[in-house]
Amino acid sequence: MTSTADKATTQAVETVSLTIDGAEVTVPKGTLIIRAAEQVGIDIPRFCDHPLLKPAGACRQCLVDVAAPDREGNVRPFPKPQASCTMTVMDGMIVNTQHSSDTAAKAQEGVMELLLINHPLDCPVCDKGGECPLQNQAMSNGRTESRFIDVKRVFEKPLSLSSQILLDRERCILCQRCTRFSKEIAGDAFIDLQNRGAMQQIGTFNEDVLEFDGYEPIGVAAEDESGRAFSSYYSGNTIQICPVGALTSASYRFRSRPFDLVSSPGISEHDSSGAAIRTDHRRGKILRRLADNDPVVNEEWITDKDRFAFSWQNLNDRITRPLVRGEDGELHESSWPDALAAAAKGLRAAITGDEAQGAAVLPGGRVTLEDAYAYQKFARTVLGTNDVDIRTRTASDEEQDFLGSSVAAKGMGVTFADLEKAPAVLLAGFEPEDEGGIVFLRLHKSTGKQQVFSIAPFLTRGAEKLNATLLPTAPGGEGKALAAVKGSTDAAEALKEDGAIIVVGERLAGSPGAFTQALALAKRTGAKLAWIPRRAGERGALEAGALPGLLPGARAVTEASARTAVAQAWGVDSLPEAAGRGAAQIIADAEAGKVDALIVGGVTPSDLTGDLQAAIERTPFVLSLEVRRSEAAEAADVVLPVAPPSEKSGTFVNWEGRLRGFATALKTDAMSDHRVLDILARELGVHLGTGTVAEVSQQLGSLGAAAAKERPAAPKVDAPKVDAKPGAELILAAWHQLVDEGALQDGEPYLAGTGRTSVARLSRKTADAVGIQDGLVTVSTEFGSLELPVAITDMIDGVVWVPAKSPGSWVAQELGVEPGARVTVKGGI
């Protein structure tokens, strides 16, 4: 299926042959018995075993009878049953499971009975009841009745490990899947075993449980800035792999029974990884989301945002019918025909007549490939403009040239598997844990085998977990920092190794010359280059051409032959020649009254430094395609409801360039943006041909990629020298935390509670220079200010870091500037 799989099969693998329950099986050397049994369809009951975690051998449920050849080759039985989850196969081994050995069956039955003596057997009220490995295996491998008549161990319940994760200790069978996940996979050892024997229990550091009795612990647990033990971005996975109902989530607890749920596979809309998810719903309502198993992308893990942030689409501000602004100046529900007519009228007025200043389109970065395609085709064929840009974030022309020349329409480039195998990875303008989610997990898998370098103002906790080396850089200085990776520097040497990768994030767009230098560095070292944006729609929109200078397939708008090719495919005479304006320019021009109509998709004004709200108010006609009555929708003239990802089908293209198609989970009347635009175009007399996903796929397929000469040239921009010094004016650094106040996390307070505390980070030297010891600091620009607790951090001097959109720290809205700008920092008030 993938290049990785191909490589694996071509390598000669040393195999061994053994017999399991009389069936001959040949598996690679080093395979565990339990895995080998799976190969021949024999299911051995298990709890602690998990294919992606290291063997523990703790639960003892998977005991089997084993005989193996000794040194002379005589097959001799082991005197006692062996844990099939820890023992590797041997040539000539004979394994008898519970199906063919009384010893194994009896051993398993005994372990099951022991597991259940202290289990509350509260299945009727347990979230896991109905999908519980303990329940299932108790039925298949247990006694019908318990002989335990004594007193069960009890615990206070539930213990809240975080605002989201709750632990019922008496249900726990101490398989350690959660603690092993936290240590091995997420690197967040925020839970561990405590106490011993029958009182052994999982928990966060707890002096009472540990019976410290007046002693002080030595050293401190990893803490966040609030002083609490650290919670993890990946904690929800522990709930999913818990083989009993010990770990539950506050948002799902007691809400549903698994057998009432309908499960639909899907793709997460939260980041560019395209993680496979499963949406579980009941009577048209989403109850929970789980990780789906996709070995090439997210394996079996997702971030907590992927898992828990879904209520945004079903809050009470959901739009189900079109809205049209009436004579009274208010939005009123309207019929589709009336709303479409009003929209068509407004748009037509903006593009017809000599005085018309034209329309512009801001689809937002969370659109699917099909939606992005429809937006740009609508702009170019209906509105006659290239003013379409999904980049409602920091963006630049250099970035567009970089994407057009080196990323778009290149198919699959660097993959997750490549990241895992890379001997060295250089990160620039990209924080894998905050901005990549699953990317972090893949890199973390190779910690110890991989050198990671991070061009950033400081080592985040995520980067620290990757054992990364910091190349301290102030925002704006990334270009020079990339240029400095040369000669015999450690980073340059490491990147010369076969398979090394340079990862650039979308934030580099705010740093002139950075993309130019990244390309040069890739060329210089032979390392592969990967662009990992944050939002789920970015790569798809890039492929679809929803950028002002790029047509579908990475064709440059300014290339006549490219325009001709696309025009022909679309059956139109010509396409607008002038390169369009970027999102920021569109907003600025609209605010200045130079745009007559705006089409706004899922854009949140508070994410933008430009004043979108003012732009909307100033623009004569604004059409909003929205799921919710957002700020933008509230200010629009016509609002057409569109479907959230769970109610539509479509494709996200993840950062690898992998198409991540998904089907409709919940069937509702809601329509995708591409279908709404198709209908609207018809109202305006144009056949857009984007009514269905199939139509769009067919068009994108036939358009194909640009010829080499049709692409934009690679950027050549000089990187400025950035002078970061402690003083009155500091350089602002900011990026989004994975869990923050993004619009798609609305309505999920339990998740929000696991977010990291907002702080302003300063180096000791920088703080001293402005006379800050501790307490609150004020970060201000001419536009506004933020007040945050200071966290003295080992970081580059002359820079202040704040989270981009966390509680109390909405940088774009409050400071009105992008990272790299100069800000003033003062001590507490």
Place this chain on the structure above:
Amino acid sequence: MTDLTPVLSATWDAQESWKLSTYEDHGGYRALKKALGMDKADIIQAVKDSGLRGRGGAGFPTGMKWGFLPPDDGGPRYLVVNADESEPGTCKDIPTMLSAPQVLVEGVAITSFAIGCNHAFIYVRGEVTHVYRRLLQAVREAYAAGHLGKNIHGSGFDLDVTVHAGAGAYICGEETALLDSLEGRRGQPRLKPPFPAVAGLYARPTVVNNVESVASVPAIIDRGVDWFTSMGTERSKGMGLFSLSGHVERPGQYEAPLGITLRELIDMAGGIRAGHQLKFWTPGGSSTPIFTDEHLDTPLDYESVGAAGSMLGTRALQIFDETTCVVRVVTRWTEFYKHESCGKCTPCREGTFWLTQILKRVEGGQGTEADIQQLLDTCESILGRAFCALGDGATSCISSSIQYFREEFEQHIAEGACPFDHSAAALFDYDAPAKATEEAHA
């Protein structure tokens, strides 16, 4: 009649026996000097030839264990001495380290030299602070005298010794849990393979030996293999410390050749306390199946004890006379295992929890006939199913006591109470349980 053969205990009655000077006056550190002049392989061969078997209980040949270390790759390799003696009844390493700590230190030095270790660790049970202090002082004295440290006696061999006190967990006597604990982690047994010889302490090749095994090495080097093999039986060579406790006139440590019988040892100890007879005893601590008076003449060597259905273990001979309630003893032992189960694996964690409750009921007279079978069934669910040997050990006393004294369990159930007068078994002033409990709580 077998005689005592004091070797490790030879100096215990000397004035200030724990001092280096006393030890040296009795020929101490002669073996180290001799060993430093020998070829390393010859030392290992000598220990192999001596037939010395691990004195910690399992009886694995010590020399063979050393031989499992992979060839020197230039990196560190470690000797870890298991001094976490915590088994109920076992009391041999602690007196050794208390009275003659230098014999252990010398053994550590010779063993380290033989296996190419430059940093050895002694992991001592944390509760015995007096022994911990003795060891620290002994190591300090040995450094000062040049028996440890850089370039020991001009041989070019460097050795550092770290004495580490455990934090009170029986499980840390299990060698891999000990290593985890020594590394600063939670003491729970590790998955094997890799075995410590390949990846032990800090994932480096490591030999883990019991105190008595290591302390036996200097004598083997000093007096020779023939001397050592002249003692003991064909496959259980040498001498060992037999710790007698309970209902004997003179409890204590008796160092004698392996193969001695309990009858002989009881004689040396002045017999069972006056007016009483032997009822049952443990050959090797509470983890080994109990014996009765029918085993008085079983030679106490690895093979004979094994053949008779128990294990030589740590030669902790707990002697109980006819005044003792076997159910009561077994219940106390089981409470110990429940308390000390590390919790890692299901059978041991849950099984000991269950067994304790059943036994307490039976002992208190609230048991049922089904409970005896339940005890056996639960033991079967633990034995051979647990992650490490702790679980197996917890079942030994229960299944063996039911084997020999089933009627006594039945009597508790039938009479609805313990038929024994507990004060008769006590070796101290015995108050009624209620009063004793009150005082304990006061």
